[in-house]
Amino acid sequence: MTRALRSEFTLFVLGLSIALIVGWIEGHFIAVPALFVFGYLARHLYYSWHLLAWSYGKQRDLPEGNGLWAEIFHRLRLQQRHHRRRKRHLAKMLSSFRQATEALPDAAVVLTAGFEIEWFNKAAAHLLGLKSQDKWMRIDNLLRHPGFVDYLQQGKFAQPITLHAPNRDNVQLEVRVVPYVPDRYLLLAQDVTQIRLLERQRRDFVAHVSHELRTPLTVIKGYLETLMDTEAAVAPPFRPLLQRMDDQLRRLQYLIDDLLYLSRLETVQNKPGSIQPVDVEQLLEDILGEIDQLKEPHAPVELRIESPTLLLGNAQELRSAFTNLIVNAVKYTPPTGTITVRWYANAQGACLEVADTGPGIPAEHIPRLTERFYRVPGSELHNPTGTGLGLAIVKHVLNRHQGSLEIQSRLGQGSTFRCRFPAERTVQPHVSTAAS
Ligand code: ADP
Numbered sequence: 125m126t127r128a129l130r131s132e133f134t135l136f137v138l139g140l141s142i143a144l145i146v147g148w149i150e151g152h153f154i155a156v157p158a159l160f161v162f163g164y165l166a167r168h169l170y171y172s173w174h175l176l177a178w179s180y181g182k183q184r185d186l187p188e189g190n191g192l193w194a195e196i197f198h199r200l201r202l203q204q205r206h207h208r209r210r211k212r213h214l215a216k217m218l219s220s221f222r223q224a225t226e227a228l229p230d231a232a233v234v235l236t237a238g239f240e241i242e243w244f245n246k247a248a249a250h251l252l253g254l255k256s257q258d259k260w261m262r263i264d265n266l267l268r269h270p271g272f273v274d275y276l277q278q279g280k281f282a283q284p285i286t287l288h289a290p291n292r293d294n295v296q297l298e299v300r301v302v303p304y305v306p307d308r309y310l311l312l313a314q315d316v317t318q319i320r321l322l323e324r325q326r327r328d329f330v331a332h333v334s335h336e337l338r339t340p341l342t343v344i345k346g347y348l349e350t351l352m353d354t355e356a357a358v359a360p361p362f363r364p365l366l367q368r369m370d371d372q373l374r375r376l377q378y379l380i381d382d383l384l385y386l387s388r389l390e391t392v393q394n395k396p397g398s399i400q401p402v403d404v405e406q407l408l409e410d411i412l413g414e415i416d417q418l419k420e421p422h423a424p425v426e427l428r429i430e431s432p433t434l435l436l437g438n439a440q441e442l443r444s445a446f447t448n449l450i451v452n453a454v455k456y457t458p459p460t461g462t463i464t465v466r467w468y469a470n471a472q473g474a475c476l477e478v479a480d481t482g483p484g485i486p487a488e489h490i491p492r493l494t495e496r497f498y499r500v501p502g503s504e505l506h507n508p509t510g511t512g513l514g515l516a517i518v519k520h521v522l523n524r525h526q527g528s529l530e531i532q533s534r535l536g537q538g539s540t541f542r543c544r545f546p547a548e549r550t551v552q553p554h555v556s557t558a559a560s
Contacts, residue, residue, distance in 0.1 A: 128195035231313035382513035401434035431469035445521035457482035
């Protein structure tokens with residue numbers, strides 16, 4: 125930059141000096157230098173005019189120029205070339221992005237901060253029935269499903285929502301809204317009709333099989349009890365076999381009960397009125413009362429109620445989840461150990477904690493404990509009638525209450541299970557709350 129300026133300055137000084145000398149020789153000491161300065165200014169005006177015309181887009185190319193102007197025009201031409209290349213590259217990227225989104229089998233819609241449709245792909249036109257004239261209309265004016273309107277209004281987009289496709293009740297869509305820049309949302313909708321159908325078929329199958337198994341099992345158990353009660357019916361060496369058959373039958377019955385309960389949790393929506401403020405202290409006292417009736421010796425259970433907070437939920441479901449955790453602690457902890465059940469609350473929410481000094485669980489098994497039928501190898505020694513479904517039930521119940529299960533355990537030192545509930549699920553005892 126300085127070199128171009130320096131040579132322009134040299135050009136001016138040299139030109140002016142020559143004009144002065146010529147003016148002095150010719151006897152026009154003022155006129156010749158003035159002519160030179162006029163010419164110099166005219167050159168600048170000429171190139172400035174070109175620059176202005178070019179910047180207004182009235183002129184496509186810049187002239188070659190000379191001196192300082194040659195350098196200015198050269199730099200501008202380089203920048204222009206660079207920008208053209210960048211523009212071509214961006215246009216190519218945009219077109220391949222558009223082609224990719226057009227090829228997506230899922231609907232994609234770009235929404236403004238006010239949920240107006242800015243752009244959508246072909247699948248959106250097909251699945252959501254959008255037309256080109258719907259651009260800049262609010263999406264909730266076109267998808268009028270009340271659940272979807274609520275979903276947009278609440279603005280809690282962490283979970284997707286399932287809706288029927290507009291004008292096609294047999295098509296189910298899973299819709300997800302993703303905020304991707306401060307004033308834009310991406311709405312994605314996927315056809316989940318087949319997946320939902322398969323899920324329902326699986327649930328129905330498990331529920332039917334479990335239900336059908338119940339009757340023959342009750343009959344077998346009845347006969348077995350008769351045999352066990354009639355001394356003359358079975359020779360003494362075979363009596364232990366009957367006892368083992370009875371144990372396995374009991375396990376089968378627990379298994380069927382748990383499977384039926386799980387499929388009920390998966391299918392049944394909470395009825396209005398089944399959600400109410402649950403007195404957790406009373407609930408835990410009832411559960412511990414039942415545990416005390418157990419015939420086998422077990423570790424003592426200490427109950428610590430550290431907050432009077434009530435929990436907004438389904439009392440029956442919560443009872444089943446808490447019972448599963450406490451019964452597990454009782455089954456897996458030796459009678460010499462201790463079990464502590466705590467209920468406490470803070471600004472973040474409330475928590476039920478069941479801590480034991482039992483055998484603990486190896487770290488690699490912890491992430492899989494809530495899977496159906498998952499049991500840590502060797503668990504049958506502590507809990508021979510266990511089904512591996514208890515913690516799956518706990519997880520399901522907690523999901524239905526927006527809660528989460530936290531498991532901490534150390535081998536040989538014990539385990540702690542925490543059911544955490546969000547603050548929206550807690551109610552202070554003196555505040556009367558309408559059932560949700
Ligand atoms: P199960 O009927 O086998 O107890 P669960 O789903 O309730 O099934 O528990 C899954 C597995 O988690 C159990 O088989 C056991 O290995 C482990 N487990 C659960 N609770 C405890 C506990 N308090 N202490 C040690 N292991 C536990």
